[in-house]
Amino acid sequence: MSTAPAPHLRELTLRGIVLGAIITVLFTAANVYLGLKVGLTFATSIPAAVISMAILRLFKTGTILENNIVQTIASAAGTLAAIIFVLPGLVLVGWWTGFPYWITAAVCAVGGILGVMFSVPLRRALVTGSDLPYPEGVAAAEVLKVGAESREGGEENMRGLRVILIGSLVSAGFALLTQLRLVAAEAAKNFKIGTGAASGVSTSFSMALIGVGHLVGLTVGVAMAIGMVIAWGVLMPILTSYQPTLDPVDTVVGTVFRSEVRFIGAGTIGVAAIWTLLKILGPIIGGIRSAMVAARARQGGAVLELTERDLPIGIVGGTVLFSLIPIAWLLWDFAGGGPVAEHPWLVIGGTLAYVLVIGVVIAAVCGYMAGLIGASNSPVSGVGILAVIGASLLLAMVFGHGGDPARVDALVAYALFTTAIVFSIATISNDNLQDLKTGQLVGATPWKQQFALILGVIFGSLIIPPVLDLLNVAFGFQGAPNAGPNALAAPQASLISALAKGVLGGDIDWGLIGIGAGIGVAVVVIDELLGKSTRHRLPPLAVGMGIYLPMALTLLIPVGALIGHWYEKQAAKSRNPEFVSRMGVLAATGLIVGESLFGVTFAGIVAATGSDAPLAIAELGEGLTIPLAIVAFAGGVALLYRTTLRSGQQAAAVSSPETPAEDVATYR
16 A cells, blocks of 8 residues: 655655766666676665665655655666667677767667656556566665654664675675685686587676575576576587587587577577567556546546656657657668668668567566566566567568678667667666556655656766776677677677677578577466466576576576575564565675676776786686685675674564563574
8 A cells, every 4th residue: 555645745856866866877887887797787776765765864854755756766777777788789799899978878868768658658557557566666665664654764774774885895895806816706617528518517706696696586596597407408418419529618618608509598588578578468558548548537627646647648649759859860870871871761760660669568568577576687688689689670671681791780780779779768667667666655756756767867878878988998898809808798788789690691590599489488388387386486588598698697696596585584583574684685785786886996997007907916726716715705695694684683673572681682
């Protein structure tokens, strides 16, 4: 049930906008780094809410609704930053050498604003008229309400902020040790299976992945583990058995994974995304009808409650139509004198229609996924795969496949640029409905949140280009021309650009994608059967992620999910399970934020010094650094979770009036 605050409570304030902008800039930079490194980003609503409350408590006039606006603006950092799943592809294919500031910012801004507009009519269908859980939206609302309604909530907020800071320090401290070269950053071993096949195991010692695993939960963690088993325990041995030689084994395994296994994973993700869309078509249509009815009632003089006032449908429609002008200009400017200029009206007009149609579809799919598993868990990269294949196929219908390499490269770049606009729509629509759920629960005004999200899009768009340029100069991207030895993986950008190349170059192996699609169908069937007969699920998109992401970037996510599951079981035994559980969520968030912000800081040091290892003070062998890494990594994670658990249990026990003194003592 939503809270109904007094009408005079301050909501959309200049102070809140400035604070939201500052948090957005910091978290956007962190997410750009994390996304390029591991292919995942984190939701910032909860930590933004905690930080906002800690700061606004210094002002007597701070309100729950103002805090909500701050987290709404800052949440753009956890979503718009996902544009890095596409834009680095333009560097990978050699079309760009850097990221032109205003073009990059405009792509992010116009796509993000469209994402807000497309998701406005979906609020009634997927928020107020739906039983989707919105785990992150509900959690953010609970944090806001506790902080505003009780003195104990104020102490809780300060404890939560301390937990985030401690987690950040632990995570950043370990990342510093890896850059000092005192401990290993990763460990990998590829091996032959018998004489005719090969596979491998690998992991990066990334505390951020532990935090991600905790937040996605056991169901998603298990699904990703199953995907890894399919990739490395089944597909890799089979596919390597067809190679003429297995020597050197490291090269063979890496090549087979990049050129074959990940395309199978793309097929699995594509089927899962299509299935999701088919399941929610009915509620989407109903929600649009409801929004139109509300608009007519408002025009007839009816007074809607504050919590039911969206941006007027006329403004939404007008903004969508007006946005076609800058999109058309961006497409024309980007295409230059290339092949698109041969059929400008057909290609650019078709692209605009594609952006509108696929944008609506993707907004619906991403909004639904955010409601189901949270924005940080939603596989927006999966819909990005569908978007780039669609854009490439449309270009192939006009220009054909293959031919002059320079001509193909120009078309590939155009397909990626189109996908970048669509992907900006996906990232924001993935976040907007979650924020609106939080607003519903605290009694916020939807149109003010929607306006705040537009501001967040603008702030994020201004910071993304320089951070991308910084990371490109400092590290580069694996597979790009002149990439350094410490190049960032940029796994989704690499996959999406490879798909565009395959479709337009005429050499894509549709058989591999077909195998992945078959796996996706099987997983969908299993998931549906599990849902009908048990309480367990097998998210198809998570299985697909486990297949196409390198094991080094996914192995610790199931481990983090197991740690989070253990923590939740311990929290359930405490006097205040929800409070102790929330502290665990904030600890996991701290692990992500600390490593991510250190990564951005380290990138600046690399760019300033011109050295790939500016902090290295030792060159110890793997025989020493790997064991040291295991001990330091496990010790740091164990210390953080044990400390967080004991602190939460102690606070819960003290706050419980019926807790005997001797019980309180046992927590100390």
